[in-house]
Amino acid sequence: MSRKLMTMLLIVVCVLSLVVTSGAKVPLVEESVPFYGDLDGNKLSDDLDDLLAKTSPGEKISVIVVLDRAPLDEVLQDLSLGVAELKGRWEHAIHGFSVDMTPGRIRAMARHPFIQRIDLERTYHALGLGSATTWTGVQAARSTYAVCGDRDGNKLTYSKNDVVIAILDTGIHVGHVDLDAGKVIGWFDAINGNAAAYDDQGHGTHVAGIAAGTGEGNNVDIGVAPGAALVGIKVLNRQGSGTTTQIINGINWMINNRATFNIRIGNMSLGSSGSSDGTDSLSQAVNNAVNNGIIMVVAGGNSGPALRTTGSPAAAANAITVGALHAPGDRGWALAAFSGRGPTADNRTKPNVTAPGTNINAPAHTSSTGYVSKSGTSMAAPFLAGVIGLMLDANNSLTDSGVKDILYAPANVRDLGPSGMDNDFGQGANLSFNSIKQAGGFTTGSFSDNLTIDFGSGTLSGTGATQNHTFSVTATTAPIAITFIHSNWSTSVDFDIRLLNPSGTQVASSTGTNRQETIRFQPSVTGTYTLRVNSYAGSGNYWFNVSRR
The missing domain is CATH 2.60.120.380 (Jelly Rolls)
Structure with missing residues (x-):
């Protein structure tokens, strides 16, 4: 750095x-161009001011009104508003409401002493995978080094000879065009015992798409390793939760079937809150998966920014624990505030590394072509699992220790915190291009986000x-x-x-x-x-x- x-x-x-x-x-939100602040102090956001000047007197504008008190019925009466007029009313996230009003009413309301701010109702857009893979150099590496996770010589078919990533999650929706055509080569259901792959919650489909989706439904949102094959292991139910027994059953099946499907990478975008010392049974199961030849990538948890928010199995000593970043396409590089922090309960530094994990578009389980945006270390982990898949495509002989040596090398991380490994960023932000280049022993090609x-x-x-x-x-x-x-x-x-x-x-x-x-x-x-x-x-x-x- x-x-x-x-x-x-x-x-x-x-x-x-x-x-x-x-x-x-008074909580203030982050601002961006166009400027959403109130530079003139008239309680109207500047973009709303601009729109008011262009709007006819009888036309209504959708606004968010922030109060200095809870929007109780008597407060609304004082503001000359009826409950039926409101589109939304909040007492916890903020004190305020959303409503459609004419320019005259908006300006009059801004003069009321209860009002702290009136904002224009805005539309926010999710960050696509294409942005995250661009800024990290993933796309450049795929192009420069001809890696995608396909190792059987046929990008249209999937087999154990490809790089194989196991997704331990809520399942995989194989009816989505990004995840169909036999991409899921193995399946185990620790929840309901169904023989065919499915996803009744959606989290696992999203995770699988980040790691290895083909982007057929949207060529912007191509997974990190689109040529990789997948093994689906359902360890979480339709509510997105699973017991220790169910999850360990899934890990046990994965280890027993490692050779059958040539599983090289296991992704676990799941975990507990609290702080673990890594000796709990689930963390130990993750450690044993690594000992049996599977590179385990685990989400760092979403309980940050406080220290000691690394739970299980993120605290597993052998796991590659991943924190979440805002990529530049999502106005980063910045650490996501929710990203779990170390140290572990026994004072080991975690996470190990960070990767993009906010506002990521990936396949939806309710559609054959649709996408949905999600944020969390659950998204950062499969991003890194996909990067490791590209590393293995570049050099299939790499072991878990070899992958870690490359991932954590100073040339392959951007140290965003105090010098060296720290409990916020770990080793730093993964420099995907550099990691893949070193894995393959390539001597040409370079990438910089400038x-x-x-x-x-x-x-x-x-x-x-x-x-x-x-x-x-x-x-x-x-x-x-x-x-x-x-x-x-x-x-x-x-x-x-x-x-x-x-x-x-x-x-x-x-x-x-x-x-x-x-x-x-x-x-x-x-x-x-x-x-x-x-x-x-x-x-x-x-x-x-x-x-x-």
């Missing part, structure tokens, strides 16, 4: 504008203290992504971050109360940006990384 010296201005002052004087924090990543750190002395860090943005073709970690976070310590553009205008912020703050912002101008770090409460150390062009 490039560790350029970050210009830092230390200001130990109380910045009143950064603190809500009532003592209650992003600069800097590391910074600091200390805040107490409530109200502020530090500024500046960095240069030379192009607007990639996002600014900031992962910020409170090194000594506790419930009594709360740091916030804000991003200022070259003119000094705040364009994004993250003001949560957890260990991690994240900004993912698409810049519209180049120049020197400022990351402002403020202590809302308490003192302590922090570190962060900044990704951009």
Whole structure:
């Protein structure tokens, strides 16, 4: 990782504008171009302001109204609204509601003292697999080195002679065009005992498509190793859960049938919450699968960003435990806040590595051609399993230890945290192209995402203290992504971050109360940006990384 010296201005002052004087924090969402903030302070998002100027007086606009209190019936009455008018009403995620109103009513409501913000109702789009495989170099490696997971010489058929990945999950929908034509060469149902492959929940189909989907239904969302064959092992029921017995039954079957189907990789996008020391029975079963010649890739869990959120089987010593990233197509590189963190209960560092795992499009189990977007370390694990499949296609003699040596080599990871392995990013973000290149012993070909990543750190002395860090943005073709970690976070310590553009205008912020703050912002101008770090409460150390062009 490039560790350029970050210009830092230390200001130990109380910045009143950064603190809500009532003592209650107002959550702010990350902003991107078009700017969704409220620069003029009129309680209307700027994109809504723009639309209001273009809308006729009688035309209605869909808006989200954020209140300073719960939207109880008497509050709605005070706002001159009837319950029947509302499209949605929330008391937990936010205090607010959605409604269609004319421009006049919107402007009038913005003047009411209960109103904190009125936003335009927006449409959000999922990140496709094509974006994640582009930014990681997977597509470049498939093209440069002619690898896809097919090793039997026929890309239209599947056999044990291909790279074979076992998916231990809710099943696989073999009626989807990305997963049909005999791609699933083996099947075991530890839940219902059915002889034919199916998926009554959808999670496993999504996972299988990420690892090895052919992209026939959508050539943007091609799986990482589309030529690989699959073995489906259903260990989770239609609610997405399974007992330790059921899951171990699946692992046991996988080990017993390893040679029959030539299973090289096992993917487990499942786990428990809490913190494990890796000695539980399921973790040990994973370890034994590795000892029997199967490379085991396990999701790191979705209980982050707190430390010690690596459960079972993610804590298995022999597992390749995977954390989740936002890829640049999803305004990254940034660590997903939900991604599970180490150390394990016995103080081993986990996860091992990180990979794209947010807003990933992959096959849906309810359709023969449809796709669905999901986020989680459940998505990052099969992404890496697919990368390993391409590594094995490049060099089929690689063992589990050989694969790990390549994956964790400094040249094949982007170290996004403190130097070396850490409990947030593990070894770092997998550099897929480099891993495949080294696996195959190839001497030509290269790939770069052309992003600069800097590391910074600091200390805040107490409530109200502020530090500024500046960095240069030379192009607007990639996002600014900031992962910020409170090194000594506790419930009594709360740091916030804000991003200022070259003119000094705040364009994004993250003001949560957890260990991690994240900004993912698409810049519209180049120049020197400022990351402002403020202590809302308490003192302590922090570190962060900044990704951009």
